[in-house]
Every structure is written in C-alpha cells, then in structure tokens.
Amino acid sequence: MQKHFSPYILGFFIALGGALLARWLNSPLPWLIGPLLATAITSMLSAPTKSHDYFRRAGQWVIGTSLGLYFTPHTVQAVISYWPYIVLSLAFTLLLSGFNTAALYRWGQVDFKTAWFAGAVGGASEMANLAARYNARIDSVASSHSVRVLIVVMIIPFAYKFLDIHGNTQSPITLAYQFSYSGLALLIVLTLLAIYIFQKLNIPNAWVQAPLLVTLLLTSNEIHLTHLSPTIQSLGQLFIGWSLGSKYGPDFFRRAPRYLTVSALVSVAALVLSAGFAYLLFLMSDIPLSTLILSISPGGIAEMTITAKVLMLGVPIVTAFHVARMVFVIIVAQPCYKLLSPYFEK
Numbered sequence: 001m002q003k004h005f006s007p008y009i010l011g012f013f014i015a016l017g018g019a020l021l022a023r024w025l026n027s028p029l030p031w032l033i034g035p036l037l038a039t040a041i042t043s044m045l046s047a048p049t050k051s052h053d054y055f056r057r058a059g060q061w062v063i064g065t066s067l068g069l070y071f072t073p074h075t076v077q078a079v080i081s082y083w084p085y086i087v088l089s090l091a092f093t094l095l096l097s098g099f100n101t102a103a104l105y106r107w108g109q110v111d112f113k114t115a116w117f118a119g120a121v122g123g124a125s126e127m128a129n130l131a132a133r134y135n136a137r138i139d140s141v142a143s144s145h146s147v148r149v150l151i152v153v154m155i156i157p158f159a160y161k162f163l164d165i166h167g168n169t170q171s172p173i174t175l176a177y178q179f180s181y182s183g184l185a186l187l188i189v190l191t192l193l194a195i196y197i198f199q200k201l202n203i204p205n206a207w208v209q210a211p212l213l214v215t216l217l218l219t220s221n222e223i224h225l226t227h228l229s230p231t232i233q234s235l236g237q238l239f240i241g242w243s244l245g246s247k248y249g250p251d252f253f254r255r256a257p258r259y260l261t262v263s264a265l266v267s268v269a270a271l272v273l274s275a276g277f278a279y280l281l282f283l284m285s286d287i288p289l290s291t292l293i294l295s296i297s298p299g300g301i302a303e304m305t306i307t308a309k310v311l312m313l314g315v316p317i318v319t320a321f322h323v324a325r326m327v328f329v330i331i332v333a334q335p336c337y338k339l340l341s342p343y344f345e346k
Contacts, residue, residue, distance in 0.1 A: 011049035014038050015242035019234075028157035031237035032306055036153065039245025046250040056243035060207035062236025063302050065191060066228050068215025070315045076220045079320045085281050089296055089321055090328045092277050094336070096298065097121050097329070099273065100266050105344070108262040110140055112344035116337050118144035118263070121270070121298045122329030126204050130333055140259060146247050147260060148267040152299035153244075155271060157307055165290045166311040183226030190214050204330055208301060209323070233309075240302050270298045287317060295321035 018038025022030035042049055071079075100119030105112055117131040124145035131141040160166070191211040198206035218225065228236075252260075278292035287295075291314030294304050301322040308318040 007048050007050040008052055008055075010047070011039065011051050011242060011246065012055075014042050014047070014049055015051075015238055015245070019238050019241070028161040029153075029237070029307060029310055031234040032241045032303065033153065033157065035238045035241030036150070036245040039242050040150075040248040041245075043246055043248045044250055044252055049246065051239075051242045051246035055239045057207045059236045059239030059243065060205070060302060061191065061195075061211050062228065062232060063240065063305060064208040064211035065187065065215050066233055066236070066309065067305055067315065067319050068212045068217075069219055069227060070319070071216040071219050073220055073222065075316045076216075079316050082285070082287065082317060082320070085285050085287065086321055086324050088281065089277075090325060092274075092296065093121050093325050093329060094332065096270055096273060097336075100270055103266045103269070104144065104259075104262060108140075108259045110137060110259060112341060113337065114140050116340070117141045117333070119266070120329055120333050121325065122333060123205060123300065123326055124149070126326075126330050127333065130337075134337070140256065142247070143252065143256075143260060144263040146244070147263045148270070148298060149244065149300050149303060151264060151267040152271060152297055153303045153307075155268075156294065156297060156299070156304075157311075160290070160307075160311060166313065178227070179229050180226040183224075184228075187215070187225045205301070205326065212319070212323070237306055240306070244303075267298070274298055288314060290314075291317055294318045301326055 015035035015038060018034035018036070019031045020034070021038070022034025027033055039049065039051070097116075097120045100121070101112075101115045102119075104110060104119050105115035108115060108118075110118070113134050113136040114131065117127045117134075117136055118141040120127055124142060127145060128138050128142050131138050191214045194210035194214045195206050198210040203209065274296045275293055278296040279289060281287065281292050281296070282289040285292075290311075291308070294308050294313060295318045297304055299307075301319075304322055305315065305319050307313075308315045
C-alpha cells in the first residue's frame with residue numbers, strides 16, 4: 001500500500017517545494033509555475049513521481065468555481081456587450097489553427113491528421129481524443145499541446161511581471177464575500193451534481209465548466225454562498241501545475257526532437273500572432289490590451305484564467321473568450337478536418 005501511494009506523495013512534495021521556491025524567488029504565478037517546472041524537471045530526470053487524475057480534477061474544480069464568483073449581474077451585462085469581439089476571436093482561432101497545422105505539416109514531418117489535431121487551438125485532452133478517433137499519432141498531438149501550454153505559461157506571466165502589468169491587488173469579490181464552511185459544503189454538492197450531469201451528457205471539460213456554470217448562475221442572481229479562501233485557490237493552482245508537469249516523461253525531448261522543435265517555434269509564432277490580433281481588437285474596443293492578450297493567447301483555459309485572476313486583469317472577459325473558444329474548436333474541429341483532409345491525404 002505504501003509503495004502504491006509513495007509516487008503521489010513524492011510528487012506532491014516536489015510540487016509544493018517548487019511552489020515555495022518560486023514564491024521565495026518572487027516568481028509570477030508561483031503556485032502554478034513552480035509546481036509545473038519542478039514536476040516537469042524531476043519527471044524528465046526519471047524521478048518516481050506521479051500526479052493522479054483526481055488531483056487535476058480538484059484543481060479544475062477550484063478554477064471553475066473561483067471564476068464563476070466574478071460574474072456579478074453588472075459583470076454579466078458587460079461581458080455580453082463584448083460578443084462581437086468574441087465572435088471575431090473565434091474566426092481568428094480558426095485561422096490560427098490553420099497556420100499551426102500548415103507549419104507542423106510542412107516542417108514537422110507528420111501526416112495531415114496529426115498536424116491538424118496538434119495545431120488546433122483547443123483543449124489537449126479533447127484534441128487527443130479526436131486524434132485517436134481518426135488514427136492520428138496521439139503522442140505527437142499531446143506533446144505539441146504540452147509544448148504550446150508550457151511556452152505560453154512561461155512567457156506571458158514573466159512578461160507581465162517584467163512590465164509590471166497588473167490590476168487591483170485585492171479582488172472586490174473576495175472583499176465582498178465571506179468564507180463559510182456550510183456554504184462551501186453546499187457549493188461542493190451543487191457543483192458535483194452539475195459535474196455528474198455534464199459527464200452524462202458528454203460535455204467536455206466538465207470539472208471546469210460545470211462548477212463555473214453553477215457559481216456563475218448563483219453569483220449573477222446575487223446568491224453568495226461563500227468565497228474560496230487563498231489557501232484553497234493556491235492548492236488548486238498547485239494541482240494544475242503538478243498535473244501539467246507530470247506529462248513530461250524522461251523520453252519527452254528524445255521523442256521526435258525535430259517535431260518538438262517545430263512545435264515550440266510554431267507556438268512562439270502563434271503567441272506573437274495572437275498578441276497582434278489582440279492589439280487590433282484593442283483599437284476597436286474599450287477592453288484593455290493586457291486583458292485582450294490573455295483572452296486571445298493560445299494557452300489553456302485554466303492557465304490563462306489563473307493568470308488573469310492572480311493579476312486581476314479582466315477575469316470574466318478572459319473566461320468568456322476562452323470558454324467560447326474551447327466550445328467552438330470542439331464543434332468545428334471534426335467538420336473542418338473532414339472538409340480539408342481530401343486535399344492533403346491520399
């Protein structure tokens with residue numbers, strides 16, 4: 001029994017040590033980036049560590065629940081008013097996915113179906129599942145998304161810290177709500193019930209979207225059960241970072257080095273293109289550029305919303321953009337592949 005649990009115990013303490021070290025070094029997002037780097041490095045060095053899927057789900061629950069607490073009635077109305085820019089961002093997402101696919105197909109030495117699901121700017125697990133359905137190379141798809149998320153998570157927070165970009169140091173939501181154990185217990189019950197329904201309906205990313213929907217509906221109707229304490233939020237970020245870092249095994253960089261190099265370069269180019277498009281939307285709207293860059297960036301919903309939440313930069317707007325993109329990519333990924341595949345597959 002002890003041997004069974006020891007990899008998870010070791011993995012947790014490595015992730016915690018990474019978070020504390022990153023905090024001591026005054027790193028941006030220490031509870032996310034610290035565990036991610038510490039776990040990735042030790043995993044690539046063949047350390048006997050693991051991160052169970054339960055921890056990742058717990059982290060996703062914390063992120064989804066904490067995001068929903070930002071959607072007050074006033075905030076919901078403000079986000080709805082930005083729908084034209086969200087639609088434009090979805091069109092850009094499709095173009096960016098096409099750019100990623102073309103680059104991976106041309107220089108990454110993979111077939112078109114692998115390049116398409118690896119280049120689509122969607123959730124890694126959803127794209128990997130679609131890749132398996134069409135017999136694409138799942139390892140290449142998963143590794144490409146891992147590289148993209150790692151690069152985005154490393155570049156944006158450090159760039160924002162260097163430029164001293166942040167919002168209010170204290171969230172008005174946290175100041176307005178009180179922590180309640182009974183409220184937390186009720187919130188857990190309601191969100192777990194929603195997660196169960198989402199999973200039965202095969203709705204993707206249920207552990208983020210279901211708690212987000214429940215807390216959004218409650219908060220937008222001015223029903224405030226509790227807020228999540230800083231300790232709970234830090235632990236959720238640690239679980240997310242630990243889960244991301246554990247995906248980097250000892251053979252990660254030895255596996256198709258040319259493909260991983262191309263994936264890294266494509267991810268950097270996609271980040272630059274996204275920043276450029278964010279600037280165009282900035283010229284058209286009244287949304288701050290710092291918020292738009294987080295909203296348009298090709299990172300995952302958990303990582304980008306964590307960044308927005310920690311830096312207090314338009315959390316509801318960033319959340320709305322990323323949720324819309326995630327749903328959009330899941331809907332269009334298969335039809336677009338079927339439409340394009342006859343031209344590239346023989």
